[in-house]
Amino acid sequence: MSNFAFILSWSFIGLSILISNWQGLEMEKDIMISAIRAFVQLFFTGYVLQFIFKAESPYLTIGVLAIMTLIAGKDASKRGKGIENTFLIVTLSIAMGEIITLGILLLIGVISFTPSEAIPLSGMILGNSMVAASLALDRLKGSMNQRKAEVEALLALGASPRQAVTNVLKETLKAAIIPTVDRLKTMGIVSLPGMMSGLILAGQDPTNAVKYQIVVMFMLTLTVSVTSCSIALLSYRSYFTDYQGLKYQALNSETKKAQ
Numbered sequence: 001m002s003n004f005a006f007i008l009s010w011s012f013i014g015l016s017i018l019i020s021n022w023q024g025l026e027m028e029k030d031i032m033i034s035a036i037r038a039f040v041q042l043f044f045t046g047y048v049l050q051f052i053f054k055a056e057s058p059y060l061t062i063g064v065l066a067i068m069t070l071i072a073g074k075d076a077s078k079r080g081k082g083i084e085n086t087f088l089i090v091t092l093s094i095a096m097g098e099i100i101t102l103g104i105l106l107l108i109g110v111i112s113f114t115p116s117e118a119i120p121l122s123g124m125i126l127g128n129s130m131v132a133a134s135l136a137l138d139r140l141k142g143s144m145n146q147r148k149a150e151v152e153a154l155l156a157l158g159a160s161p162r163q164a165v166t167n168v169l170k171e172t173l174k175a176a177i178i179p180t181v182d183r184l185k186t187m188g189i190v191s192l193p194g195m196m197s198g199l200i201l202a203g204q205d206p207t208n209a210v211k212y213q214i215v216v217m218f219m220l221t222l223t224v225s226v227t228s229c230s231i232a233l234l235s236y237r238s239y240f241t242d243y244q245g246l247k248y249q250a251l252n253s254e255t256k257k258a259q
Contacts, residue, residue, distance in 0.1 A: 010035075052115045061115045065122050069095050072126040076133035082141065084238040090137075093230035094129045097223035101125055104222075110215055124216060125223045132176045132224040136231045139175035143168040144239050152246060161240040169232045176228035180221050187217060 013035045020027040052060055073091025080086035102111075102118065102125070111117040144151070147168055154164035239247055 076130040079134045079137040089234045097227035101223040129227040136176040139172045
């Protein structure tokens with residue numbers, strides 16, 4: 001891509017601002033600030049990655065992956081206000097999904113543990129894990145309030161907290177995993193994913209690009225499943241006391257926020 005063509009790409013932002021102004025959305029400032037931030041952040045990231053790729057240090061790569069995971073956990077945990085140890089739970093869940101997924105990719109020989117391969121794939125994994133974590137936390141809080149009477153009844157009948165929230169956990173996991181499964185259904189028909197399109201634009205054979213994209217989508221399905229399951233199983237205990245009763249204060253605080 002020529003520098004001239006790159007500069008002209010700002011016309012997309014200009015047209016978006018015009019549409020916002022035309023429709024009275026009052027988003028012109030937000031669009032411009034967001035575009036500038038993306039421009040600066042991506043260029044900064046590009047230069048940092050260039051340095052890391054040249055260094056080819058496994059320790060530096062692990063350090064970068066750890067920082068990325070911590071940032072992802074911090075951002076996703078914002079959805080879990082009211083849940084105890086949210087940051088720790090979310091970060092561990094995201095890390096678990098990343099470690100398992102990358103571990104399998106390394107084991108089957110799809111990638112090698114080099115910065116140029118591990119870091120971009122981890123970015124995909126963490127991005128999808130963050131979305132799944134946010135969905136899981138939102139659905140867990142909503143389901144606990146909606147099914148409060150059901151949970152109370154099951155506890156009164158002698159069920160353990162884990163047994164009492166079986167339906168809550170099912171709803172939570174479905175809400176977090178369904179978007180990824182739906183993407184799988186329309187992949188290649190409705191949409192051409194970013195990695196596949198990028199490889200084709202870079203001159204790769206389309207059939208080879210397809211293989212990589214299939215592996216990526218399968219890996220994202222696993223990491224979303226692992227992250228969601230881990231968050232659900234670790235978070236629900238926050239709604240119960242040490243004596244296996246409901247924490248009404250936690251439920252009420254979420255209800256007030258919703259109101």
